[in-house]
Amino acid sequence: MDEHALFYRSSLLSRTLVAQQKDQDCPYPLTARIHGSSSLYAGSVSKAASLHWTGERVVSVLLLAMGPAAYYFPGPAVDYSLAAALTLHGHWGIGQVLTDYVHGEPKIKMVNAGLFLLSTVTFAGLCYFNYNDVGICKAVALLWSK
Amino acid sequence: CFISLRTFTRQGTCLFRPQFGILCRHAVPMGTTANEEMNTFWAKNNKLNRPMSPHLTIYKWSMPMMMSITHRGTGVGLSGGISAFALLALVLPGNYPYYLDLIHSLSVGPALLSLAKFGIAFPVSYHTLNGIRHLFWDSGKGFKIPEVYRSGYVVIVLSILTSIAAIAYM
Numbered sequence: 570m571d572e573h574a575l576f577y578r579s580s581l582l583s584r585t586l587v588a589q590q591k592d593q594d595c596p597y598p599l600t601a602r603i604h605g606s607s608s609l610y611a612g613s614v615s616k617a618a619s620l621h622w623t624g625e626r627v628v629s630v631l632l633l634a635m636g637p638a639a640y641y642f643p644g645p646a647v648d649y650s651l652a653a654a655l656t657l658h659g660h661w662g663i664g665q666v667l668t669d670y671v672h673g674e675p676k677i678k679m680v681n682a683g684l685f686l687l688s689t690v691t692f693a694g695l696c697y698f699n700y701n702d703v704g705i706c707k708a709v710a711l712l713w714s715k
Numbered sequence: 716c717f718i719s720l721r722t723f724t725r726q727g728t729c730l731f732r733p734q735f736g737i738l739c740r741h742a743v744p745m746g747t748t749a750n751e752e753m754n755t756f757w758a759k760n761n762k763l764n765r766p767m768s769p770h771l772t773i774y775k776w777s778m779p780m781m782m783s784i785t786h787r788g789t790g791v792g793l794s795g796g797i798s799a800f801a802l803l804a805l806v807l808p809g810n811y812p813y814y815l816d817l818i819h820s821l822s823v824g825p826a827l828l829s830l831a832k833f834g835i836a837f838p839v840s841y842h843t844l845n846g847i848r849h850l851f852w853d854s855g856k857g858f859k860i861p862e863v864y865r866s867g868y869v870v871i872v873l874s875i876l877t878s879i880a881a882i883a884y885m
Binding site: 626629630633636655656659662663666672673674687688690691692693694695697698701702703708711712713715 | 753754757758761787790791793794797798800801802803804805810811812815819828832843846847850853881
């Protein structure tokens with residue numbers, strides 16, 4: 570492992586690299602600017618994956634906040650927010666599991682389609698339950714009352 | 716597991732800095748994404764019919780490993796449970812209080828009832844607390860090995876305590 574600091578970054582960021590060479594011809598530290606989309610690379614990189622990652626964390630934090638919200642302010646607003654956040658968090662979570670264990674282009678497409686179907690039905694079912702039945706908050710309260 | 720379409724950079728030597736007169740390390744983005752690299756790996760190895768090296772059967776299991784797979788297991792289980800609930804809501808004729816009374820009328824003993832409640836409460840509290848631990852990691856904190864183990868034990872203990880509290884007091 571060499572002494573140089575290596576940074577792996579999305580190409581739209583610029584970072585200062587401090588490198589030290591122990592060679593005789595270079596006893597002083599080097600600083601070189603790393604440009605992601607430099608003149609050496611003509612194409613641009615999609616931010617889709619990076620935004621997806623951030624989105625996952627945002628939904629996680631929102632879902633976390635909905636715990637106390639459901640406890641202190643039960644009602645339709647929290648019910649539908651919970652339905653959306655739970656479904657999306659679960660959809661993205663299972664998506665990561667599938668990405669880890671399923672390989673091969675056709676299989677990946679198939680299981681992701683199946684997941685999309687499942688998540689759609691899940692969201693529909695939860696909204697149906699919120700509209701036509703007692704709602705998620707009340708359901709948990711009732712379940713725990715006995 | 717970190718799977719993303721993040722482009723990896725590769726070391727290259729840049730020669731357009733003649734004033735330094737020395738080779739400097741410069742990051743050059745590669746032409747393929749992580750996803751493409753992974754797919755290439757699997758396609759090649761499946762085509763060559765290569766067996767996979769043993770991994771889970773030979774590595775020594777550690778506490779962080781077990782907590783990680785438990786986080787995944789509870790996540791998948793909870794997600795499945797929610798989907799099952801949603802499907803039943805769409806398919807079954809009666810309403811929720813009706814089915815709740817039906818289950819209660821089976822006169823399940825208090826021990827079994829507490830066990831069932833624990834079976835729901837523990838996955839929720841473990842996944843939530845370990846999830847918070849994950850978010851700390853995402854912010855860059857707590858990666859030193861002693862910290863990983865310490866935070867792990869805190870999550871396990873708090874999960875059990877909150878689950879028991881949920882059963883006893885609610």
